[in-house]
Amino acid sequence: MNNLPSSSYLNRPQGIKSWLLTLDHKRIGLLYLFSVMTAFALGGVFAMLILLELLSPGREIIDADTYHQFFTLHGAIMIFLFIIPSIPAILGNFVLPLMIGARDVAFPRLNLASWYVYILGSLFALYSIIAGAVDTGWTFYTPYSVETTTSVISMTLGAFILGFSSIFTGLNFIVTIHKLRAPGMSWFKMPLFVWGLYATAIIQVLATPVLGITLLLLIIERVAGIGIFDPAMGGDPVLYQHFFWFYSHPAVYIMILPGMGIISELISVFSHKKIFGYKAIAFSSLGIAFVSFLVWGHHMFVSGQSELAAMIFSFLTFFVGIPSGIKVFNWVTTMYKGSISLEAPMLYALSFLFLFTIGGLTGIFLGALSVDVHLHDTYFIVAHFHYVMMGGTVMAFLGGLHYWWPKIWGRMYSEKWARVAVALIFVGFNVTFFSQFILGSQGMPRRYYNYLDQYQPLHAFSTFGSWILGLGFIVMAIYLIHSLFKGRPGGANPWGALTFEWTTSSPPPHENFAEIPRVEHGPYDFDRVTAKSTLGETI
Amino acid sequence: MMDTTGSTFLPPGQSTIAGEVDALFNFILYASTVLFAVVIALTIYFVIRYRRRGAVAATSGKDHNIKLEIAWTVIPTILIIIVFIWGFKTYLKMSIVPRDAIEIKVTGQKWFWAFDYPEGVNTVNELVVPVDKPVKLLMSSKDVIHSFFVPNFRIKMDVLPNRYSVTWFEATATGEYNLFCTEFCGTGHSEMIGKVRVVSEREYADWLEAGAVSGEGLSLEEFGAGLYTSKACVTCHSVDGSPGTGPTFKNKYGIRQVMQGGSSVPVDENYLRESILNPNARVVAGYAPVMPTYQGVLKDREIDALIAFIKSLQDSTGNSGE
Ligand SMILES: [Cu+2]
Numbered sequence: 095m096n097n098l099p100s101s102s103y104l105n106r107p108q109g110i111k112s113w114l115l116t117l118d119h120k121r122i123g124l125l126y127l128f129s130v131m132t133a134f135a136l137g138g139v140f141a142m143l144i145l146l147e148l149l150s151p152g153r154e155i156i157d158a159d160t161y162h163q164f165f166t167l168h169g170a171i172m173i174f175l176f177i178i179p180s181i182p183a184i185l186g187n188f189v190l191p192l193m194i195g196a197r198d199v200a201f202p203r204l205n206l207a208s209w210y211v212y213i214l215g216s217l218f219a220l221y222s223i224i225a226g227a228v229d230t231g232w233t234f235y236t237p238y239s240v241e242t243t244t245s246v247i248s249m250t251l252g253a254f255i256l257g258f259s260s261i262f263t264g265l266n267f268i269v270t271i272h273k274l275r276a277p278g279m280s281w282f283k284m285p286l287f288v289w290g291l292y293a294t295a296i297i298q299v300l301a302t303p304v305l306g307i308t309l310l311l312l313i314i315e316r317v318a319g320i321g322i323f324d325p326a327m328g329g330d331p332v333l334y335q336h337f338f339w340f341y342s343h344p345a346v347y348i349m350i351l352p353g354m355g356i357i358s359e360l361i362s363v364f365s366h367k368k369i370f371g372y373k374a375i376a377f378s379s380l381g382i383a384f385v386s387f388l389v390w391g392h393h394m395f396v397s398g399q400s401e402l403a404a405m406i407f408s409f410l411t412f413f414v415g416i417p418s419g420i421k422v423f424n425w426v427t428t429m430y431k432g433s434i435s436l437e438a439p440m441l442y443a444l445s446f447l448f449l450f451t452i453g454g455l456t457g458i459f460l461g462a463l464s465v466d467v468h469l470h471d472t473y474f475i476v477a478h479f480h481y482v483m484m485g486g487t488v489m490a491f492l493g494g495l496h497y498w499w500p501k502i503w504g505r506m507y508s509e510k511w512a513r514v515a516v517a518l519i520f521v522g523f524n525v526t527f528f529s530q531f532i533l534g535s536q537g538m539p540r541r542y543y544n545y546l547d548q549y550q551p552l553h554a555f556s557t558f559g560s561w562i563l564g565l566g567f568i569v570m571a572i573y574l575i576h577s578l579f580k581g582r583p584g585g586a587n588p589w590g591a592l593t594f595e596w597t598t599s600s601p602p603p604h605e606n607f608a609e610i611p612r613v614e615h616g617p618y619d620f621d622r623v624t625a626k627s628t629l630g631e632t633i
Numbered sequence: 634m635m636d637t638t639g640s641t642f643l644p645p646g647q648s649t650i651a652g653e654v655d656a657l658f659n660f661i662l663y664a665s666t667v668l669f670a671v672v673i674a675l676t677i678y679f680v681i682r683y684r685r686r687g688a689v690a691a692t693s694g695k696d697h698n699i700k701l702e703i704a705w706t707v708i709p710t711i712l713i714i715i716v717f718i719w720g721f722k723t724y725l726k727m728s729i730v731p732r733d734a735i736e737i738k739v740t741g742q743k744w745f746w747a748f749d750y751p752e753g754v755n756t757v758n759e760l761v762v763p764v765d766k767p768v769k770l771l772m773s774s775k776d777v778i779h780s781f782f783v784p785n786f787r788i789k790m791d792v793l794p795n796r797y798s799v800t801w802f803e804a805t806a807t808g809e810y811n812l813f814c815t816e817f818c819g820t821g822h823s824e825m826i827g828k829v830r831v832v833s834e835r836e837y838a839d840w841l842e843a844g845a846v847s848g849e850g851l852s853l854e855e856f857g858a859g860l861y862t863s864k865a866c867v868t869c870h871s872v873d874g875s876p877g878t879g880p881t882f883k884n885k886y887g888i889r890q891v892m893q894g895g896s897s898v899p900v901d902e903n904y905l906r907e908s909i910l911n912p913n914a915r916v917v918a919g920y921a922p923v924m925p926t927y928q929g930v931l932k933d934r935e936i937d938a939l940i941a942f943i944k945s946l947q948d949s950t951g952n953s954g955e
Pocket residue numbers: 342343346389390392393
């Protein structure tokens with residue numbers, strides 16, 4: 095039987111002030127955990143309401159304008175408040191220093207500042223709900239966003255501020271990874287999650303300012319009436335689209351790269367096998383980060399851009415897909431001749447493999463110019479990015495959350511209920527979103543409040559799936575919260591993993607390690623080293 | 634509107650370009666299904682075959698295999714280059730308008746489509762074209778961005794406020810096809826649905842001759858009833874008393890209408906005319922000022938007909954002037 099350490103970062107020092115002013119990366123990770131999960135719940139509620147409204151044509155529960163506000167809020171909250179900060183700011187903050195054997199990030203004050211900036215940005219974004227919620231879609235396309243009477247300014251200002259939070263985190267991680275690795279940890283001894291965070295941080299720092307500038311120009315246009323994007327004032331709406339996607343395509347990789355990092359950890363640990371193609375995975379992250387800056391035009395194949403531009407963007411888009419494919423093959427091969435255990439984190443990793451592969455393959459349809467013309471702005475797109483963002487990033491995030499949960503709290507959740515939840519989420523997700531591929535290729539446009547009768551069965555099917563999905567998340571919330579109080583202690587290393595965070599107690603002490611660890615083996619050398627699981631048994 | 638659902642994934646293709654688009658769609662579908670099946674089958678097999686039972690088993694440290702890695706980089710790259718070239722070729726065809734195409738001007742506007750024919754005919758939300766003839770659409774918007782999408786023809790093109798965009802198609806079968814707006818444009822976005830009616834060349838000529846819906850030979854009231862749908866009033870105004878984006882037309886004539894700001898106005902012919910040509914001059918209380926102006930879209934006789942139609946929508950008990 096394991097015991098919780100009497101002193102850990104959780105109880106030393108005590109008091110609410112010590113939390114709100116903490117410089118400890120682990121506590122900041124937890125501050126993010128609570129705020130980001132609140133945003134996720136809110137975004138989820140909007141999602142459920144949207145799908146309920148779509149149960150049948152015409153009005154179900156809300157009118158058209160409210161519906162448009164709900165899908166905008168769902169999108170903006172999920173992207174800016176949830177998914178971008180989710181893995182880096184919660185799990186990255188918590189485990190990055192632990193994984194590289196450091197006592198904290200390079201700039202602890204900047205780290206705390208990033209959380210306050212996040213809160214400030216969120217307040218602006220949420221204020222827009224009270225002040226006449228935005229109805230432009232999360233993309234804020236001009237000239238609609240210049241004309242609409244809803245509170246576009248507070249929402250875009252919110253996104254602008256949130257961008258700084260993201261930049262702060264990225265900057266901090268880059269310096270931390272360069273400067274604070276434990277003695278002996280060369281670049282190629284770093285865990286792959288660290289590589290994922292590193293590639294992500296580069297995009298965060300380079301791309302986010304462009305979004306900031308774009309949103310600022312939008313605000314200036316609305317407030318001061320200076321024509322930049324609005325043709326009525328002599329601007330160009332398509333210029334806005336270029337600016338917006340110049341950030342927002344790389345942002346897709348801000349969302350997915352850290353998730354891929356987690357998957358590399360999970361598959362190796364739960365297969366008890368050295369990761370296949372370590373360098374290929376690490377370099378493909380950097381490759382993706384680089385090429386991701388050059389493909390934004392694939393969102394604009396029907397916007398009237400030149401055929402030459404379309405051709406180049408289509409070509410590069412396919413190229414950004416190859417490294418992702420290579421990663422998938424590496425993960426599958428890692429399992430070959432492994433010793434595979436199917437605990438909850440691994441079930442999430444397998445769900446990721448299934449869903450992300452569909453997400454990636456359906457991207458090929460959209461990269462192909464002629465086919466994209468038909469599929470653009472239909473439900474096919476909606477389904478595709480949900481398979482990538484939710485089937486990919488969110489599954490990886492949940493896998494990581496379950497994996498590091500015993501490290502964060504020192505306690506285990508109920509494995510049985512965790513399996514129930516993962517099953518509900520997997521099934522619910524596919525019911526909800528697979529139907530949308532068919533809807534889309536059949537021609538159903540996205541962002542439609544009302545629709546033709548012929549699309550009704552699939553819409554209803556999708557709504558039904560959202561209930562299963564919602565149930566899965568409720569089950570998860572219950573057993574996770576329950577585990578905080580009743581969960582049995584898991585010990586320092588419940589999964590028998592080899593990275594540094596598992597060498598210190600769970601929960602870790604204030605400065606992570608009694609003594610800075612030394613690198614004696616690679617992060618995945620399961621062939622040479624066996625760390626005994628502190629849980630005793632495996633399932 | 635007609636049900637166009639054909640195969641599981643794609644609606645029936647009824648333009649010259651559709652066959653090529655569908656062939657590529659299907660190629661990607663089959664190739665990616667095979668790839669997906671391989672990935673998932675291997676995953677499932679490994680999970681079952683190498684499932685940990687009891688203690689952790691020793692595993693090997695082999696972490697690369699050059700032949701394998703080259704294979705799984707090169708094969709997808711080849712596949713993807715095929716898809717890229719194929720997609721680009723068809724895309725070029727979609728972009729190059731045949732010289733002999735009929736040119737029709739399309740105007741997108743919140744929330745309907747207007748079509749102007751070179752012969753001077755104009756329609757709303759109904760694009761009538763001859764079968765087996767290329768049709769060029771020269772498009773622009775009067776307000777925000779819209780997007781012109783006909784699923785059966787596999788064409789889509791954004792409609793912009795500050796420049797013309799162009800697309801074209803050649804329909805291969807007569808019938809009626811849905812036309813959607815696919816760029817979010819506000820309250821009535823999902824009502825911005827029109828239809829494309831593909832007719833034989835003969836019928837097309839007759840239709841043009843007749844000046845589209847000239848209403849000749851119809852009473853004003855009947856003509857107005859037709860315009861009510863063809864000019865898109867139906868998307869916002871009901872005739873049965875139910876509220877929509879705009880107020881219902883039922884029992885409208887003769888009442889006093891309350892305006893924003895509290896004043897009230899008798900609903901007579903002049904008020905109706907003003908409401909159609911200059912809808913934002915006075916806005917009905919409780920409604921948003923979203924009705925588009927029909928200035929320049931409707932001819933005098935058409936306005937007369939619409940007014941006559943609205944006047945005809947009284948209950949038999951005739952409770953006008955409540
Ligand atoms: Cu993109």
